[in-house]
Structures are given as structure tokens and as C-alpha cells.
Amino acid sequence: MAGLELLPALIDLGAVLLLALGIKGLSKVSTARSANGLAALAMGLAVLGLLIQQPLSPQAWLWVAIGTGLGGVLGLITAQRVPMTAMPETVALFNGCGGMASLLVALGVALFSPGEGSSGLVEQISIVISVFVGAITFSGSIVAMGKLQGWIDTPSWTQSSLRHAVNIALAVACLAGAIALPGDMAGSPLWLLVVASSLLGIGVTLPIGGADMPVVISLLNSYSGVAAAAAGFVVGSQLLIVAGAMVGAAGLILTQVMCTAMNRSLVSVLFGGALGGAAPVGGGGEAAGYTRITSCSAEECALALEAAERVVFVPGYGLAVAQAQHALRELSKLLENHGVEVTYAIHPVAGRMPGHMNVLLAEADVPYEQLLEMDIVNPEFPRTDVVIVLGANDVVNPDAKTDSTSPLYGMPVLEVDQARQVFVVKRSLGAGYAGIKNALFELPQTAMVFGDAKAVLNGLLTELRSMGVGKKVAA
């Protein structure tokens, strides 16, 4: 008897333990993959435990099957089809759906109140939180995804103080809905809360510039944990509360780590608007104010590479957009065969998400040891012959170190200006994601190679091959 009652509890405890171990293992390279599997196993255990505790009717099974079929299959297809370059958007999409799930559960309980009838204050508060956070997570994540995909621009009104007025009004509407909710669980206050929270999610995310988007996604990820924990209170599941709280807290830490890497405070990310949007210089203006630009052809660049002993590549979002990681890998192989020492300098926030570049380059079989983090690679630049910046901009801007009026001032950057020669591969002189002029482009040792990263890299490959580089010289 006692054993039978104990079993689900033991399963739950086992699941929590595995989840915790999973999250912990995910923070080490050597254990990350098995830890991910462990967490997935924990999830399966948790579901099993729940099904033992709460047997389903045949009709319920049917609906479970429908939901499982739709969500599971779509998830499976999405996960397999999505290109590595679109990872940040994908995570945002998944995250938004998690928030939506919490929102729907809370709606279900509020509208039809299953279980033991009369709802207490705690349940009402949990429903409010679950709806509020769930809706913000959903709409915010979808906006974040749209901005990363380039579907949504930053409207200019969101850069004025008008947005604060709008958002405050929405927040007040949410509060009003929340206060009125206990009196009328299934009525208009609930819908006011749903609509106002969704709009608030949009209103808060829309003004944020693309450079800050990684932080926003991480924060929204933390929210979805909070939403899950709130849903745990709604349905009375302790396992859900623990797991939600863990993810919420871990997400906050990760968000903080990212903010530190960009030298931005969370407050300025959330309320400061798009970086550079209101700044006096440049700000979207094409090629604003560049006077001493040297541009060069792929041939000249190839010649410099051919003569170099140490080459460092600095990948950025442009590399991801151009899908040029394989061409880059091929070029470095060629150079390595030629006896050139090749490494990659990875800025913590290069790309649209921390680790974005690592993932991208790993896909192209670049050995892990060649990816150098900022602290390690920065002292190496003075003895580097050639640096090739591929679609990165703000993370190599020397103004961040020297110009205290620059909005980037204080952000740790890759000190590529210390290298002997710098080639910047870029499509145009348009401002970077932060919308700020880059002093690197005007340095005497810098030359711009205009073009799509993939096209330029392929051009370099052709040039180098025609020079006979990389052909087996064999000892």
C-alpha cells in the first residue's frame, strides 16, 4: 500500500534530481550532451509519474494524443529543418510556445475551474501571474524572433518617450485586470489581462535594438520558467514549481552574464531603447562620416594571406547571414597546409547570441581548440600578421576603449587594431547593429573588402589556389 503511494513521489524526486544534474552538466563542454539527454529523460519520468498519479479517461487520452501528435511532430520537424544560423530565432520561437502553454493552462482553469470548485486567493494570484508572464513571454518572444529574422523593424515612435507612456498605460491595464479578476474569474477582467499583457510584451520588446536581442531572449527564457512555476501553483504540482523556479533563476544568471559581457546593465537594455538610435552620430545614416576608407580587392587580400605567418579570423553575424562558415573552413585548411597558423577570435556576444559563432563554426568542422575566447586572443593580436573581420562590426570597434562619448564605451572588444594588417569583409559601409560608426575602418592598417562574406571567401580561395598555395609541397 504505502509503496504504491510512494512510487509517484519517488519518480518526481528522481526527475528533479536528474533535471538539476542536467542543468549543471549543460554548463560543461565535456558533459553537455549527455546532460541534455539526462534532462530529456527527467522530463519523460515526470510525465510518467504524473500519468501514474492521475489516470486518464479514454476521451482524455484521445486529446492527449492529438496534442502530442501536433506539438511533437512539429517540434521534431522544426528541430531537424532549421539551419544552425537561425538558432537564436528558433530558441525564441520555442520559448514563446512554452509561455503560451502556461497561458492556456491558466485560462482553462480560470474559465472552467476544474478540480475542487471554489478557488482561493492563492489560486487566483497564480492564475494572474501565469497569464501575465505567459502572455508577455509569448508575444515578446515572437517579436524577438521577428526582429532577428528581419520581419519586423524598429518603428521610430518606439524610440521616443512615447513608448514609456504606452507601456505604463498597458501595465496599469494589466494591474486593473489583475485586481478585478477575483470578482469575476471568467469575465472581462481576464480578457483585459490577456490582451494588455500580450501588448505589453510587444511594447517592451519592440524598441530594443538587435544588438541587445540575445539578452532579451535569455530574459524571456527566464520568464518562461517563471510562467511554468506559476502554472505549477495553478495546478498544484510541486515538480513543476521546482523545475520552473530552477529555469527562471538559471535564466536570470545567464542574462546577467550576457549583460556583463556587453558592459550593459539590464535596466539600460530594457528601458534604454535601441543602442545608438538616439545617438547624435550616424545612427542608420549610410556611410555616415567616413572619410579615410581604403578598399581593396580579394587579390590584394590573398597576397597578404599568402605572406602571413599568423592569421586570425573574427567571425560575426555577417558570416552567419552569408552561410559562409564552410567556405571559411576551407580557406583556413588551405592556409594551414601552407604553414600558416590559423585561429578564430570569438567575442562573447558576436552574432546574435552568445556562443552563436561557436555553434556556427562547429558545424563547419572547425576544431574546438582553434576558437579562442576574447581574454586569450587579445594579447595575441600584436604578433598577428593578418586579421580578417568577417561581418563583425561593433565587437571590434576600438572606440569602445578610447572614446568615452561612444555608446559602446566600456564594452570589452577584440583588439584587432593591434594587428599588423586588418581586412574587413563587409557588404557596405552601413552602420553595424548598434548603429554606430566604427573607427577601425579608418585606421591606416585597415582595408575594406566589400562583398558578401561567402563570395569574398570563395574569391580568396580561387586567388590563393591560382597562386599555388596549399598544393602539397611535401618535404
Place this chain on the structure above:
Amino acid sequence: MSALTQALWVLLLGSLLGLELIGKVPPTLHTPLMSGANAISGITVLASLTLIAQANDQLPLLVLGSLSLGFALFNVVGGFLVTDRMLAMFSRKSPRTGGPR
């Protein structure tokens, strides 16, 4: 201890655990970690299942629960698989070095 107090304790301890679990993460793993944590937040499947289980075969609740289950599972299945795809590329790379320096 009432159920509420117990739940609040669980919330508090869970949060503390989460804060402690990931202290130092190499930047390489930020994206996979975010993606993995995101998959775990899809644990809302439990809430969706509970909603369905307690629906007493009321159709609107079953539909809402099923919809919610779909969204949550999309998050879980997609999240874990995508994370695995990313991590698979790391582990294949450094079999001899055995991880980061």
C-alpha cells in the same frame, strides 16, 4: 505545514538551486545552455496533462488542455533536439582533448 507553505518552500529552494547550478559557463555553451534550459521550461506539459486529467471530459477544457500540451511539447521536443544537434557538433570535434582548457 499547509500545502501553500510547502509550495512556497519548494519555490524558494528551487530558485536557490537554479542560481547555484550555473555559476561559470564558458561562452561556447551559452546558446546550448539557453536552449536546453528553454526545453526544460516546457515542463508545463505537466500542467497541460493535469488540466486534461481533471477535465472530467468537459470538451472546452480538453481542447484547451490539448492545445496547451501541443505548444508545450513543441517547446520540449524541439528544444531538446535542437540542443542535441548543437552539442553533437562540439563533442565530435574534440575527442582527444577531452573538453575545454
